[in-house]
């Protein structure tokens with residue numbers, strides 16, 4: 299039996315990053331339900347025989363018993379047990395590359411505390427759709443980018459044309475810098491930096507931005523529009539967070555389909 303002090307706490311979350319430190323120790327970054335994104339120091343985790351070896355593995359969803367030492371910002375690990383392993387991530391490099399990009403994105407935006415649960419659920423659901431092949435890789439990417447940006451304070455105004463308020467059109471043009479849309483009637487000739495959003499892509503984007511998380515995954519869109527959507531979303535993310543992601547470059551280098 300482990301003696302628990304008052305300071306220990308139990309959390310559930312997924313390991314989104316790991317950094318090896320001296321010898322066989324590592325620091326893992328966990329996207330958790332209870333505390334958002336936190337770093338945990340794991341002693342001896344790199345040894346195969348270590349009892350925390352699988353529960354602290356990258357992209358493993360686990361329960362962790364942690365405590366905080368007074369001298370450090372890092373949490374320390376007391377116990378860990380596996381809840382779910384996404385096995386397909388270890389056999390498909392494109393899946394793995396997308397999961398790595400999703401992690402870098404989560405670490406880049408500031409994840410608000412009251413929304414942790416939503417973001418963890420989003421992350422887990424996307425990994426599920428990805429690894430079971432229910433959604434294409436590009437649709438998973440676009441949906442994750444869209445929803446994460448919305449939930450961290452970068453929700454674009456998608457309900458109607460910026461100028462006339464029109465909701466229903468076969469096509470809109472999106473301004474990724476200002477995060478708004480304009481209809482073809484109101485579009486001025488000089489506004490060439492806007493990206494075309496055809497109806498199916500527009501509908502998908504609205505769905506990902508406004509639907510309840512539970513319902514979001516019942517939606518689907520064909521490959522052509524998923525590709526288009528992925529391009530617009532990526533552009534939006536790069537404009538609003540940082541211009542370059544190493545993991546995005548890696549994702550592109552292993553991608554089976556060209557965007």
Ligand SMILES: [Zn+2]
Pocket residue numbers: 459460461462463464480481482483484485
């Ligand atoms: Zn208009």
